[in-house]
Amino acid sequence: MQIRIGIMGYGNLGRGVECAVRQNPDMTLAAVFTRRDPKTVSILTEGVPVYPASQALEHKDEVDVLILCGGSATDLPVQTPEYARHFHVIDSFDTHARIPQHFAAVDDSAKAGGKVAVISCGWDPGLFSLNRLYARAILPQGADYTFWGKGVSQGHSDAIRRVEGVADAKQYTIPIQSALDAVRSGSEPELTTRQKHLRECFVVAKEGADKAKIENDIKTMPNYFDEYDTIVHFISQEELDRDHSGIPHGGFVIRSGKTGWEGENTHIIEYSLKLDSNPEFTTSVLLAYARAAYRLGQEGVSGCKTVFDIAPAYLSPLSGEELRAHLL
Amino acid sequence: MQIRIGIMGYGNLGRGVECAVRQNPDMTLAAVFTRRDPKTVSILTEGVPVYPASQALEHKDEVDVLILCGGSATDLPVQTPEYARHFHVIDSFDTHARIPQHFAAVDDSAKAGGKVAVISCGWDPGLFSLNRLYARAILPQGADYTFWGKGVSQGHSDAIRRVEGVADAKQYTIPIQSALDAVRSGSEPELTTRQKHLRECFVVAKEGADKAKIENDIKTMPNYFDEYDTIVHFISQEELDRDHSGIPHGGFVIRSGKTGWEGENTHIIEYSLKLDSNPEFTTSVLLAYARAAYRLGQEGVSGCKTVFDIAPAYLSPLSGEELRAHLL
Numbered sequence: 027m028q029i030r031i032g033i034m035g036y037g038n039l040g041r042g043v044e045c046a047v048r049q050n051p052d053m054t055l056a057a058v059f060t061r062r063d064p065k066t067v068s069i070l071t072e073g074v075p076v077y078p079a080s081q082a083l084e085h086k087d088e089v090d091v092l093i094l095c096g097g098s099a100t101d102l103p104v105q106t107p108e109y110a111r112h113f114h115v116i117d118s119f120d121t122h123a124r125i126p127q128h129f130a131a132v133d134d135s136a137k138a139g140g141k142v143a144v145i146s147c148g149w150d151p152g153l154f155s156l157n158r159l160y161a162r163a164i165l166p167q168g169a170d171y172t173f174w175g176k177g178v179s180q181g182h183s184d185a186i187r188r189v190e191g192v193a194d195a196k197q198y199t200i201p202i203q204s205a206l207d208a209v210r211s212g213s214e215p216e217l218t219t220r221q222k223h224l225r226e227c228f229v230v231a232k233e234g235a236d237k238a239k240i241e242n243d244i245k246t247m248p249n250y251f252d253e254y255d256t257i258v259h260f261i262s263q264e265e266l267d268r269d270h271s272g273i274p275h276g277g278f279v280i281r282s283g284k285t286g287w288e289g290e291n292t293h294i295i296e297y298s299l300k301l302d303s304n305p306e307f308t309t310s311v312l313l314a315y316a317r318a319a320y321r322l323g324q325e326g327v328s329g330c331k332t333v334f335d336i337a338p339a340y341l342s343p344l345s346g347e348e349l350r351a352h353l354l
Numbered sequence: 355m356q357i358r359i360g361i362m363g364y365g366n367l368g369r370g371v372e373c374a375v376r377q378n379p380d381m382t383l384a385a386v387f388t389r390r391d392p393k394t395v396s397i398l399t400e401g402v403p404v405y406p407a408s409q410a411l412e413h414k415d416e417v418d419v420l421i422l423c424g425g426s427a428t429d430l431p432v433q434t435p436e437y438a439r440h441f442h443v444i445d446s447f448d449t450h451a452r453i454p455q456h457f458a459a460v461d462d463s464a465k466a467g468g469k470v471a472v473i474s475c476g477w478d479p480g481l482f483s484l485n486r487l488y489a490r491a492i493l494p495q496g497a498d499y500t501f502w503g504k505g506v507s508q509g510h511s512d513a514i515r516r517v518e519g520v521a522d523a524k525q526y527t528i529p530i531q532s533a534l535d536a537v538r539s540g541s542e543p544e545l546t547t548r549q550k551h552l553r554e555c556f557v558v559a560k561e562g563a564d565k566a567k568i569e570n571d572i573k574t575m576p577n578y579f580d581e582y583d584t585i586v587h588f589i590s591q592e593e594l595d596r597d598h599s600g601i602p603h604g605g606f607v608i609r610s611g612k613t614g615w616e617g618e619n620t621h622i623i624e625y626s627l628k629l630d631s632n633p634e635f636t637t638s639v640l641l642a643y644a645r646a647a648y649r650l651g652q653e654g655v656s657g658c659k660t661v662f663d664i665a666p667a668y669l670s671p672l673s674g675e676e677l678r679a680h681l682l
Contacts, residue, residue, distance in 0.1 A: 070615055122682075126679060160484075164639050165638060285377070285638055287376075291631040293635050294626075297624070298623075299623055302619035303614065306621075334681075338666075341492075350660060354661075
C-alpha cells in the first residue's frame with residue numbers, strides 16, 4: 027500500500043520532498059504542481075507528471091497527501107486552507123504570530139473536507155517545538171533555551187542584499203559558545219539577544235560601493251542586526267559562490283530543571299541538530315508527518331493538527347509490535 | 355481539577371514521585387502503598403496516608419493514577435497487570451526482551467478494567483526510545499547509536515558486591531569520547547561494545563582481601579565486564595560514602611543520516627541527558643505520562659500504551675491553544 031505524495035511548488039523544498047520520497051519505500055511521488063509553465067520545470071524523477079497548480083483539483087484522486095512547499099508570507103495562508111478541503115496536506119508555516127489564525131482557517135477547511143492537515147511542521151517549528159514541550163512537561167521547574175545555527179538565515183541574507191551597494195550576500199546565525207556553556211551548567215542564566223547569537227555576514231559589494239557605509243548600514247539595521255554583534259566580511263562573488271553556496275543550519279533546544287524535595291538536583295535535557303541542508307532536512311520531517319496524516323485519515327480523523335497532536339508511532343513505517351520490540 | 359496520584363512502593367522511585375508531585379500544580383499525592391509495615395514508613399509529605407499494599411484495592415476510589423515503583427525483575431510483571439484492572443497505572447518496566455509479553459498481559463487487564471496503562475516509561479526505555487523513533491522516521495537512510503552515562507549502573511554495582519572479598523562498590527558506565535566523536539562526524543562507524551563504553555569501578559575491599567584477585571574477578575566477569583575495558587579503584591568506605599553516594603546518569607541518542615538525490619548531505623540529530631538523580635528524573639517522566647494516562651482515561655480510552663502511542667500534547671498541562679501560541 028503506497029502513499030501517493032504530491033508536491034505543490036517546486037523550489038528547494040519541493041526538490042527536498044522529491045529526494046526524500048525515494049528514501050521511504052512506502053511512498054511514491056505521484057505528481058508535482060507548479061505555478062510556472064510545467065514545460066519549463068524539469069524534475070529529477072522519471073515518469074512523474076508536472077501539472078499547473080491551477081489544475082490541482084482535477085488530479086486530487088491521484089494524490090493522498092499534498093506537501094505544500096510555498097512560503098509562509100503569502101503562499102501558505104491561502105494554499106493550506108484551500109487544499110486542505112481536498113487533500114491531506116502538510117505545510118511548514120512558520121510565521122509564529124499568525125499560527126493561531128492559520129490553525130483556525132485550516133481546521134475549518136480540513137474538517138469540511140474530511141481531511142487531515144498538519145501545519146507548522148519541520149524542525150522549528152516542529153522538532154524543536156516537540157522538544158520544548160516534552161522537556162517542560164518533564165521538568166516543570168526550570169528554564170529552556172533555543173539556539174539557532176550555525177546556519178544560513180535566508181531572511182537576513184535577503185535583508186543585506188537590499189542594502190545600497192550590495193551585489194550579493196549570505197548571513198550565518200551563530201550561537202555563542204559562552205551562552206551555550208552557561209545554559210548547560212544548569213544555572214538558568216538570563217540571556218540577552220546579543221549574548222545568545224552572533225551574526226556573520228559575507229558580502230559582495232558592487233564595484234565602487236562605499237564598504238564602510240555598507241558595513242554600518244548592515245550593523246545598524248533595525249530588527250535584523252541592531253540587537254546583535256555582527257561581523258561583516260567583504261568577499262568576491264567567486265568566493266561567495268565557492269564557499270557559501272550551501273544551506274546548512276541547525277541549533278539547540280536545552281532545558282535545565284531542578285528536582286528533589288528542595289530542588290537539590292539538576293538535570294539537563296539537550297536536543298540538537300546539525301544539518302548540511304536545511305530544506306532537505308525540513309522536507310524529511312514533512313514526509314514523516316505525511317505518513318502520519320495519511321494514517322490518521324484512514325482512521326477517519328479530520329481537522330488541523332500540529333506535531334503536538336500526533337502520537338509518535340504514526341510517523342514510523344513499523345508496526346506497534348515492531349516498535350516495541352526494536353525501538354523501545 | 356486535581357489528578358490524584360498514588361505511589362506503590364516507597365523506595366528511590368517512590369520518593370522521586372513524591373517530590374515531583376509538588377512541582378505539578380494539577381496533581382495531588384493521595385496515598386502511598388507499601389509492603390512494609392506502614393507504621394515504619396515515614397514519608398515527606400504531611401497528611402498523606404500510607405497504606406499496606408495488600409489493601410490497595412480498598413482505596414481505589416481515592417486514586418486516579420497509580421505509579422508502580424517496583425522492580426522489573428519480579429514486582430512489575432505481577433503488579434502492573436494486577437493494578438491496571440483497577441487504576442490507571444504507569445510503570446518503568448525495562449526488561450527489554452519481555453516487553454512484548456508484559457504489554458500483552460497489561461493490555462488485557464487494562465481493557466478489562468477500562469483503564470489506561472503506560473508501561474516502560476522513563477528515559478530508557480522512554481525518552482530515548484522516542485528519540486530513536488522520531489530520528490529514524492525522519493532520516494530513514496542512516497544509523498543511530500545509544501550511549502549511556504556517565505552514570506551509576508545499579509546492576510553492575512550489585513554484581514561487584516557479590517564478588518568474594520568485596521564489602522561495597524559503585525560502578526560508573528562511561529561513554530567513550532572517541533566513539534561519540536566518530537558518530538557525530540556522520541561516518542556511521544561500526545562500534546564494538548568495548549569501543550562504546552568504559553566501566554569504572556570504585557571498590558571497598560574487606561579487610562585482608564586479595565585485591566589483585568578481586569580486580570581480576572571483576573574484569574573477567576561474563577556479561578557484566580568481560581566485553582569492556584574496566585578500571586578498578588580500591589577506596590575506603592568513607593571515600594565511597596563521601597564521593598560516590600549520588601545516583602547520576604544520562605546518555606546520548608545520536609542518529610546520523612543522508613539526504614539528497616545521491617545522499618550527498620549529512621545530518622546529525624542528537625538527544626542527550628545529564629542527570630544528577632536517575633530516579634528523580636525517571637519519576638518526573640512517569641508523572642508527565644500520568645497526566646496523559648488520566649486524560650486519555652477521561653476520553654474513554656483504555657488498554658496498554660507506551661510513549662510511542664501518546665501524542666505529546668497529553669503530557670503538558672497547557673491547552674492546545676496555549677501550546678500552539680507559546681511552544682510551537
